[in-house]
Each structure stands twice: as C-alpha cells, then as structure tokens.
Amino acid sequence: MTERYVMSIDQGTTSTRCILFDHRGRLVSVTQREHKQHFPRPGWVEHDPMEIWRNLERIAPEALAQAGIGPGEVAAVGIANQRETTVLWDRRTGLPVTPAVVWQDTRTGDLVDELARRPDAHVVKDRCGLPLATYFAAPTVRWLLDHTPRLRERAERGEVLFGTMESWLIWNLTGGPDGGVHVTDVTNASRTLLMDLRALSWDPVLLDFFGVPRAMLPEIRPSSETYGTARRVLPGVRIAAALGDQQAALFGQTCFHRGEAKCTYGTGAFLLLNTGTEPVASTHGLLTTVGYQIGDQPAVYALEGSIAITGALVQWFRDRLGIISSAPEIETLARTVDDNGGCYIVPAFSGLFAPHWRSEARGVIVGLTSYITKGHLARAVLEATGWQTREVVDAMNADAGLTLTTLKVDGGMTSDNLLMQFIADVLDVPVVRPMVAETVSLGAAYAAGLAVGYWPDLEVLRGNWHRAGQWLPAMDPQRRESEYGNWRRAVERTLDWIKPPAG
Amino acid sequence: MPGPVQSIERAAAILRLLAQGSGRLGLSEIANSLGLARGTAHGILRTLQLVGFVEQDDATGKYQLGAALLHLGTSYLDVNELRSRAINWADALAARSGEAVRIGTHLQGKVLVVHHVFRPDDSLQTLDVGVLLPMHATAIGKVLLAYDANAAAAAQDSELEQFSRRTIRTPKELARALSGVREVGWAADVDEIAMGEAGVAAPIRGYGGLVVGAMGISGSADRICDAAGRPRGELVSYVRDAARAVSRDLGAARW
Numbered sequence: 001m002t003e004r005y006v007m008s009i010d011q012g013t014t015s016t017r018c019i020l021f022d023h024r025g026r027l028v029s030v031t032q033r034e035h036k037q038h039f040p041r042p043g044w045v046e047h048d049p050m051e052i053w054r055n056l057e058r059i060a061p062e063a064l065a066q067a068g069i070g071p072g073e074v075a076a077v078g079i080a081n082q083r084e085t086t087v088l089w090d091r092r093t094g095l096p097v098t099p100a101v102v103w104q105d106t107r108t109g110d111l112v113d114e115l116a117r118r119p120d121a122h123v124v125k126d127r128c129g130l131p132l133a134t135y136f137a138a139p140t141v142r143w144l145l146d147h148t149p150r151l152r153e154r155a156e157r158g159e160v161l162f163g164t165m166e167s168w169l170i171w172n173l174t175g176g177p178d179g180g181v182h183v184t185d186v187t188n189a190s191r192t193l194l195m196d197l198r199a200l201s202w203d204p205v206l207l208d209f210f211g212v213p214r215a216m217l218p219e220i221r222p223s224s225e226t227y228g229t230a231r232r233v234l235p236g237v238r239i240a241a242a243l244g245d246q247q248a249a250l251f252g253q254t255c256f257h258r259g260e261a262k263c264t265y266g267t268g269a270f271l272l273l274n275t276g277t278e279p280v281a282s283t284h285g286l287l288t289t290v291g292y293q294i295g296d297q298p299a300v301y302a303l304e305g306s307i308a309i310t311g312a313l314v315q316w317f318r319d320r321l322g323i324i325s326s327a328p329e330i331e332t333l334a335r336t337v338d339d340n341g342g343c344y345i346v347p348a349f350s351g352l353f354a355p356h357w358r359s360e361a362r363g364v365i366v367g368l369t370s371y372i373t374k375g376h377l378a379r380a381v382l383e384a385t386g387w388q389t390r391e392v393v394d395a396m397n398a399d400a401g402l403t404l405t406t407l408k409v410d411g412g413m414t415s416d417n418l419l420m421q422f423i424a425d426v427l428d429v430p431v432v433r434p435m436v437a438e439t440v441s442l443g444a445a446y447a448a449g450l451a452v453g454y455w456p457d458l459e460v461l462r463g464n465w466h467r468a469g470q471w472l473p474a475m476d477p478q479r480r481e482s483e484y485g486n487w488r489r490a491v492e493r494t495l496d497w498i499k500p501p502a503g
Numbered sequence: 504m505p506g507p508v509q510s511i512e513r514a515a516a517i518l519r520l521l522a523q524g525s526g527r528l529g530l531s532e533i534a535n536s537l538g539l540a541r542g543t544a545h546g547i548l549r550t551l552q553l554v555g556f557v558e559q560d561d562a563t564g565k566y567q568l569g570a571a572l573l574h575l576g577t578s579y580l581d582v583n584e585l586r587s588r589a590i591n592w593a594d595a596l597a598a599r600s601g602e603a604v605r606i607g608t609h610l611q612g613k614v615l616v617v618h619h620v621f622r623p624d625d626s627l628q629t630l631d632v633g634v635l636l637p638m639h640a641t642a643i644g645k646v647l648l649a650y651d652a653n654a655a656a657a658a659q660d661s662e663l664e665q666f667s668r669r670t671i672r673t674p675k676e677l678a679r680a681l682s683g684v685r686e687v688g689w690a691a692d693v694d695e696i697a698m699g700e701a702g703v704a705a706p707i708r709g710y711g712g713l714v715v716g717a718m719g720i721s722g723s724a725d726r727i728c729d730a731a732g733r734p735r736g737e738l739v740s741y742v743r744d745a746a747r748a749v750s751r752d753l754g755a756a757r758w
Contacts, residue, residue: 026598325570328583415587417632435594435623466623468594469630 004075006454007063007234008445009056010438011081011165012245013102016055018063019441020074023454025464027438029066031059038099043106046099049087052165053172060233071234076226077173078241078448080248080440081165083191086140088151088216089168091161094177098148100165101140108139111146115139115209123205128190129197129279129288137164138193138210145211158215164188166242167218173239174228181228184218185242186299190290195220197279197288200299222293223247224447241447243292245440246270250302251292252443253408253434254465256458261396261404263389264439265413267315269307271389273396273404274300284395285355294450303399305354305392309347310385311413316347317381323374331418333378341376342367344490345384352494355395362497366490385413386422387487393427407431410439417471425475426484435468513539514547518556518568527565553754554710580715580753582608586618589707589718589749593620596745600738602720602727604745605631606707607643609654612661614644614717622722639663639671642690642704646717648677649684650706669694689743690717691734693724701727703734705746708755715753718746 005028010017015035020028033055038046064070084103089096101107115121116132124132132139141162145152154160163171166188171180189195189202194212196203202217221227226240243251246264250272253262258276263269272291279288279301291302314327324330344366346352351359365380389407397403406429413419414433424431436442449455516537521528528536534544548566551557555571589606597604603622607614613635621628638644638658648655659674671677684690689705696702704719719742720727729735 024598027595326581326584328587329581331583332581412587415590416583417586417630435598435620437591437594466598466621467625467628468597468620468623470621470628471630 004073004454005067005069006445006449007060007074007077007237008441008443008448009060009077009079009169010245010248010441010444011052011056011079011169012440013082013085013104016052016059017441018056018059019438019445020063020067020069021442021445021449025436025442025446025461027436029063030438031062031066033059037102041107043109045102045105047085047102049089049096049100049165049168052100053169056169057233064234071230071237074234074237075454076238076240076448076452077230077234078224078243078444078446079166079169079239080243080245080444081169081188083164083188083244083246084135084137084140085165086137086144087163087165087168088141088144088155089161089163089171090154091159092177094172094180097151097154097160098144100168101144103135105140106134108134108143111143112139118209120209123209124193127196127203127206128193129281130191130193131287132193136191136193137162138206138212141212141216142210152213155216156213160216161218162212162216163218164191170227170239170242173230173232173234175231179231181239182218183221183227183242185221185223186290186293187223187244187247188242189220191244197290197301200290200293222295222297222299223251224292224294224451226451238452239448240451241444243444243447246272246304247289247291247302248441248443248447249410249439250274250443251446252436252439252441253410254446254458254462255291255408256300256462259400259402259405260408261393262408262410262439265310265385265409265411267310267312269310269385269389269411271305271307271392271396272302273304273400275303275400276300280400282395282399284399285357286392286395286399287354292447294447303396305395307385307388307392308351308353309349310388311411312349313345313347313381313384314413316349317378323377327412328415330378330381331416333375334382334418335375337373337375337379339376340367340379340383341372342369342486343372343376343380344487345377345380346487346490346494347384348494352491354392356391356491358495360496360498360500361494364490364493366493367486382416382419383422383487385419386426387484389423390426390484390487405429409433410437414469420469420471421474424471424473426480428473428475428477428480430473431471432467433469435466510547513537513543514551517544517547517551518572521557521566521568527560527563527567529563529565533566580709582615582617582716585707585716588752589618589716592745592748592752593618593718596718596720596741597621597623600720600741602722602738603628604718604720605643606716606718607636607641607647607704608716609638609647609651610635612638612654612657614638614641614647617716637664637666637696639677640666640692640696642692642702642719642721643717645680645684645690645692646704646706646719647714649681649690650714655681666696667694667698669698671695689739690719691739692721693728693732693734699724701734703727703739703742705743706750707746707753708750709753710755712755718742718749
C-alpha cells in the first residue's frame with residue numbers, strides 16, 4: 001500500500017502555510033508564502049482574499065512536490081485559519097466585493113460603541129458568549145453593508161456571500177462559482193457574534209441585532225467532517241476539517257479532556273481550557289468559545305484567555321530600548337542576575353486585557369532603585385509573561401470550577417528555558433512542551449484525518465503526542481505568594497492612567 | 504604562493520575607514536574614499552554586515568562598525584539564540600531517530616548542554632539544559648574538540664577521566680579519534696561514558712564554516728548501534744542532516 005498523508009493549510013494573519021503530516025503526526029514537508037498587509041487608513045487593516053487564494057494555489061502543489069507525491073496520496077486536507085477576518089464575495093464571479101477586513105482592524109469602534117448603548121445589547125453576551133468588540137466579524141459585516149453601495153440588497157438576495165478565511169478557501173477549493181460549497185465550522189462561527197453558542201446555529205435575534213441578512217451566511221458544520229471534494233488545486237482530495245487557529249492548537253496539543261489546557265506563546269499569548277460539552281459562562285473576564293466538534297458528536301467548549309503583550313514585550317526591549325540584539329538574548333541577559341531585584345514590568349501598552357479589561361491602564365516599571373541593572377529588567381520582562389499567565393489561569397480555575405494540573409505550551413517563546421521554568425514555578429504545575437511545535441497545523445491535520453478514518457480515534461492521536469521537554473515547579477510557596485502579591489500591586493499602579501478627555 | 508586576496512584587502516580598508524573619525528559613513532563616501540565602484544563597495548559592505556562586522560543605521564542608511572567586532576574574543580553566537588534557531592530541527596531529529604537529542608557548546612573544557620529534547624517515549628526524563636558533560640567521552644564533545652585546536656590542545660594536556668573501560672585514555676588515542684572525526688564529519692561514543700550508552704553527533708556551523716556547537720542523539724547502545732557495535736547508518740545520516748539544516752539556517756553556505 002502506498003504511504004498516504006494528511007495536509008493542513010494554516011491561513012494565518014501574515015502568511016499561508018501548507019504542511020504534510022504522516023501517520024505518526026510527523027512533519028513531512030512545509031511550504032509557506034506571506035501576503036501583504038494593507039493599512040489604507042489609521043486603524044484599518046486589510047488583506048487581499050485573491051492574493052491569499054493565489055498563494056494557496058502555489059504552495060499546496062509545492063508541498064506535494066517537496067514530498068514527491070501527488071494529490072492521490074493525500075487522504076484529506078484540514079484548514080486552520082486566522083480568526084474573525086471577514087471576506088465578502090460575489091457568488092457569480094467569485095471575486096471579493098471588498099478587501100478582507102482583518103481582526104486587528106478597529107474601523108467598527110464607533111459602531112460597536114453605538115450598538116453597546118442599545119438597551120438590548122446584553123443579548124450578545126447571553127447568546128454567543130462573547131463581548132461586543134471590534135475584532136469579531138458581525139460588526140465588520142454590518143459596517144461593510146452600511147458603507148458599500150447596493151451591498152445590502154445584493155446580500156439579501158444571496159448574491160454576495162460572507163465567510164471567514166476557511167469559508168473563502170473551501171468555497172474556492174470546491175469549485176468557486178462553479179458549485180463551490182459555502183460552509184464554516186462551529187469554532188469559526190462561534191467568533192462571529194452571530195451564532196447561538198448552545199444550538200450551534202445562526203441566531204435570528206443576533207442576526208436582527210446586527211442587521212446581517214441570513215442569505216449571505218455559510219452553513220455551520222462540525223470542525224471535523226467531510227465538507228466536499230476539492231475540484232481545484234488538490235483535485236479529488238476531501239476537505240475534512242476547519243478550525244480557528246487557537247482551537248486548532250488546542251486540538252493539535254490533544255487537549256481532549258475537560259480540564260486540559262494549552263497556551264501558545266507568541267507576540268501575545270492565547271490560553272484555551274477544554275471545559276467539556278457544556279459552555280461555561282465567565283465571570284472573570286474570559287471568553288466562552290467552541291473548542292471543536294467532531295462529526296455528529298456533541299461540541300466541546302473552551303474558555304479562552306488572551307494576553308495582549310508577551311513576546312511583544314521582548315521585542316520592545318530589543319527594538320525600542322536596544323538593550324538586546326535578538327529576542328533569545330533576553331534569557332542570556334536575565335541569567336546574569338539571580339532574581340528581579342525587586343523590579344516589575346506590567347506591559348499594559350494598550351490597556352490590560354484578560355482578566356482585567358481596563359482600557360485606561362498603561363504600562364509601568366516599578367521597584368526601581370540604583371541597584372537595578374539591565375539584567376533585572378530582563379528578568380522582569382520574562383516574569384511579566386509568567387504572571388500574566390498566572391492571572392488567566394486563576395480566572396479559568398475560578399470560572400470552570402476546576403484546577404489546572406498541567407499546562408501544555410507551544411509557540412516561539414517555548415525555546416526560553418528560564419521563562420518556561422518561571423511559568424511552572426508561578427503556576428505550581430508542570431509545563432510541558434510537545435515534540436511537534438506546529439500545533440496549529442497539526443490540529444487541522446488531526447481533525448481532517450479523523451473525519452476520513454486516516455486516524456481511527458482520539459486515543460491514537462494522543463499516542464502521537466510526545467513530550468519534548470518538561471519544567472517542574474521548584475519555587476518556594478512563600479516566595480511565590482509574596483512575588484505574586486508584588487505583581488498584583490504593580491498591576492494596581494497601571495490603573496486609571498489615561499484620563500477621559502475633559503468636558 | 505598565491506597573492507593577496509583583493510576583496511579581503513578592500514574589506515580591511517573599509518573597516519579602517521569606519522574606525523576613523525565619526526565612524527558613520529554613507530555608501531558613496533566609502534566608495535569615493537577608496538576609489539571603488541559603488542557596486543563593489545556595496546557588495547563588500549553587505550558581506551561585512553552579514554557577518555556582523557558592520558552595521559547599517561536604519562534611518563540614515565549610513566554604515567558603522569558592528570558590535571561583533573568589539574566582541575571578537577567571545578563566542579559570537581549566543582547559546583539561547585542557538586537553541587531558538589535549532590529547536591525545530593532538534594524536535595524533528597528526536598521524532599525521526601526515536602532518541603533524545605542534545606545540543607552542546609564548549610565551556611571551559613566541558614560540553615555545556617544548551618538544549619535537550621526528550622526521547623519520544625514519554626518515559627520520565629528530566630531536562631539536562633545547563634549540565635556539563637566531559638569532552639573526550641561524548642560524541643558532542645569530540646565534535647567540539649575536533650574543530651577547536653585550542654580546546655583540543657588543552658584536552659591533550661589535562662587528565663582524561665575514565666568513565667568506563669572504553670573511555671579514551673591517552674592523548675595519542677584522542678588525537679587519532681579527533682582526526683577521524685574531521686575525516687568523516689561526525690563523531691560517536693560507544694560504551695565510553697558508561698557501558699551500554701552510545702551517542703552520535705555532528706557539527707553545527709555558522710558563517711564561513713565556523714563550528715558554533717554540536718548536535719547529537721544519545722541513548723542505549725542496543726538501539727543506536729548495529730550488531731557489530733557501530734552506530735547504525737540511518738541514525739548517523741539523520742544526525743548529520745539535522746546538523747546541516749541548522750547550519751544552513753545559521754548562514755553556513757557549504758554544509
């Protein structure tokens with residue numbers, strides 16, 4: 001029998017990647033292509049959906065060529081994608097009717113404020129589990145319908161389709177204007193503000209609240225299920241999974257049981273906790289979201305805590321202060337001292353995110369004395385990521401009514417041993433790094449392979465997961481508590497910094 | 504005897520020029536001062552920039568001496584940087600070989616373990632990062648000695664600690680082993696650090712072929728070696744491929 005593989009497409013914010021995995025979840029080939037970021041006005045961030053589609057048309061065959069195989073040896077393809085980014089396109093021509101509006105885009109700020117003042121604004125959080133905010137898709141769709149001539153009529157007639165990136169790519173792969181399948185998965189739909197989180201269907205109340213026509217929306221499907229067969233780029237290959245990128249990482253880390261959590265450390269960090277088949281409403285500033293749904297099984301939910309500034313603080317230290325010349329050197333510098341010397345940095349660069357949500361807060365460096373060296377500052381930079389993780393984990397434990405026992409980590413910052421040890425120390429649980437760093441792509445591949453029987457069940461996937469490294473807590477409990485106390489006092493000092501404009 | 508290499512002479516002249524006066528010069532100023540075509544000067548500056556001897560100011564485009572020149576005596580690649588650049592390849596090597604992977608650099612006559620990937624069998628293992636290993640009794644150490652004449656000389660002069668009856672005993676034996684490593688481009692240890700333990704390692708190279716570390720697998724000799732007690736060929740090629748891949752990422756052209 002010829003060896004067969006599963007392909008994942010990771011359509012991210014800055015690039016699109018194709019990876020082939022083998023039966024044991026090992027990486028066989030990787031191709032990647034970046035796309036342009038467009039900033040037409042302050043606060044606007046756009047992508048060209050055609051550029052992204054053309055990139056996929058190029059890199060998918062390249063990934064096959066690298067492995068020396070044809071589409072016939074690909075058992076299935078799964079897609080993970082940048083979440084919330086919105087594409088509107090013409091059903092007949094297959095062309096986008098506006099540029100894709102990226103999740104970072106803040107053009108809907110005023111619209112969101114206006115919607116939030118409506119007396120019925122509470123329906124949003126009640127029904128979809130998310131707060132009203134600019135980066136979700138529904139306000140963006142509404143904004144585009146309001147600001148593009150004749151778009152609303154065309155959308156109501158079903159001539160213009162909406163989708164996040166996975167919908168756009170699946171529609172194109174399955175034929176585009178010539179019979180393309182218009183679907184999304186539950187994880188992506190859960191980030192639109194339009195889906196009923198329990199029923200997993202478009203919610204008429206929310207559609208009405210945002211003024212989004214039903215006719216333009218894709219069909220909501222499980223994350224792991226065959227949606228259709230590719231007719232272009234990968235002819236004959238089944239398209240069998242779609243997940244938002246952070247949910248894909250949860251899946252790739254095989255966090256299949258309630259209480260299992262992963263944290264991806266990049267520029268920012270995203271911690272997702274599997275809460276089982278019931279959505280858990282957060283009272284501690286976390287988001288309730290769908291983790292994944294396999295075929296006709298019940299959906300698995302997750303709590304999500306996002307930290308805005310983790311790796312970005314190291315980059316600031318490198319690029320703005322020029323104290324180090326590469327990001328990994330932060331560890332070298334931090335190791336020149338034994339502790340933080342009493343210094344704490346709270347990187348509330350654009351306010352505090354989860355679990356505080358204080359937009360008027362700004363960053364502080366506290367505890368400065370003449371004793372402090374750049375080594376202490378480097379420690380404080382790394383420790384900020386550790387303490388922010390601790391705050392989110394505390395919020396999760398409180399919301400979910402359980403206690404985290406292990407944290408699975410991935411992302412670029414996991415190469416920093418000092419940081420990983422510190423996270424284990426402040427959480428007082430083991431921190432574990434898996435052998436396949438590409439957890440987002442792996443998650444999409446796993447979900448696709450599962451749908452077509454390439455892998456029989458979740459247990460086999462768990463068997464593919466291997467520990468590449470582990471850090472065990474070693475901090476004295478008293479010291480942990482006193483340091484955490486100091487951190488919290490530092491956080492207090494960030495609050496109420498930006499004053500509302502006078503008058 | 505071959506004559507002087509013109510581009511190296513010119514590079515030296517550029518460095519001397521930048522070391523004078525304000526220390527910041529534009530491309531035209533450098534080209535004019537040395538009577539070089541702009542394209543020629545630019546090519547040399549680009550190369551000097553690549554190796555860190557020259558830096559270019561983002562805002563003004565002017566060139567100045569690079570930080571690497573000031574630290575010529577110290578290791579030019581930060582060990583945490585090395586780990587960060589090698590981590591994906593090290594994971595892939597562990598997955599392919601089924602063995603634990605270590606990356607080491609030379610520190611005061613020992614191997615400093617800068618990265619460690621567990622053997623992918625989920626047994627209980629602890630991270631060895633920061634641990635010091637003997638140079639003459641490990642594959643990683645032999646690779647580091649083979650490409651560092653000073654360290655090799657120091658090792659020859661010091662007492663070679665015996666860990667098992669197979670550990671290298673004499674300076675002569677060590678010299679022979681190291682020349683063998685240079686010949687084949689990889690090293691092994693079999694029953695040398697402890698009976699029943701084996702390892703295979705290959706050099707990680709940076710710009711110009713400079714060896715900045717060594718990467719290898721280690722584990723039970725039963726798994727790593729064939730019936731004749733030699734490291735299995737496919738494991739050796741996995742190790743060499745992974746070390747080469749890291750080297751390419753670090754800018755080594757030929758390896």
